[in-house]
Amino acid sequence: MRKLAILAILLAATAVLAGARLPVHGPLPQQRPDIEGSSAPTPDSNAGGTQPPPAAEMPTPEPKPDNQKPETSTPNETATPKTEPAKPMQGPPLPPGKENPQGPTEENKPPAAQTLEEQHLTIEPESDADHAECTAALQALGVVFKDAPRIDDGNGCGIDKPIIVSEALPGIKLKPEATIRCPAALALARWMKESVIPAASAALPERGRITTVNQATSYMCRLRNGAETGKISEHARGNAIDIASFHFEKGEDVAVRSRREDPTLTGAFQRTVSAAGCLYFTTVLDPESDAAHETHFHLDVIERKGNYRYCH
Known part of the structure; x- marks a missing residue:
């Protein structure tokens, strides 16, 4: 009897559960009451639930003010604050008439970029006393020369007291005649007498003495190496002379050319007189210096601070 009672209870519970129905829709959330213009949901007669208001009635979010910082950053944004571009530094005002025009000028070009005209050079003056002392030393050595009128080719090219040398030493012609300043002629004569002639006698005695x-090149108005811009050549000031060859009583001329690897006495002669040149000139450039001097010695008497000399 007890078992039958339990079975009857189970059957009754099953019937109750089978008759229960779940609602078709779960509960829908109510719209936020703090948004202006919102409306309460209306019953859906067909589905038994609620519908949202028509799209035209949906509230539109108000745009944020322009100065409001966005809450999130996009990949194109940066965390670095935007700064104003740096303004160029300005120096003191220029005097009237000296304002900077557009583009480079003679004043702000580096010396290497200036033409001879842009450098506004002047001829170096020579004192009468210094010139008289120098020419007296030339005469004592037997140099054949004559004074010439002042040369002024403009742009700093010229010689205040030029001389024309026809014999570097007695019996040794200078061909062609050289127009130079006296200090350059004096250095040439001393180099020839004290170094070139003794070296030739030691290295090439069979050729006899040097005759020419x-x-x-002696005086010539131009920039260094004939360039269009750069420093003025010492040739344009009468301070330089280029030696191309030596003529002897016998045999061929000894031409100045690259002789660094020349194992002969001719090579030894040229290397010796090139090295000795720095005792008399402040600049000596030979064929081993660069391509511009591969056929001659460049010798000049430019004055540098501390009696500095450049010999190569």
Whole structure:
């Protein structure tokens, strides 16, 4: 009897559960009451639930003010604050008439970029006393020369007291005649007497004495190495002379050319006189210096601070 009672209870519970129905829709959330213009949901007669208001009635979010910082950053944004571009530094005002025009000028170009005209150079003056002392030393050595009128080719090219040398030493012609300043002629004569002639006698005695020195350039108005811009050449000031070859009583001329690897006495002669040149000139450039001097010695008497000399 007890078992039958339990079975009857189970059957009754099953019937109750089978008759229960779940609602078709779960509960829908109510719209936020703090948004202006919102409306309460209306019953859906067909589905028994609620519908949202038509799209035209949905509230539109108000745009944020322009100065409001966005809550999140996009990949194109940066955390670095935006700063104003740096303004160029300005120096003191220029005097009237000296304002900077557009583009480079003679004043702000580096010396290496200036033409001879842009450098506004002047001829170096020579004192009468210094010139008289120098020419007296030339006469004592037997140099054949004559004074010439002042040369002024403009742009700093010229010689205040030029001389024309026809013999570097007695019996040794200078071909062609060289127009130079006296200090350059004096250095040439001393180099020839004290170094070139003794070296030739030691290295090439079979050729006899030197009778001619062939020069390639003396005075010439130009920049260094004939460039269009850069420093003025010492040739344009009468301070330089280029020696191309030596003519002897016998045999061929000894031409100045690259002889660094020349194992002969001719090579030894040229290397010796090139090295000795720095005792008399402040600049010596030979064929081993660069391509611009591969056929001659460049010798000049430019004055540098501390009596500095450049010999290569």
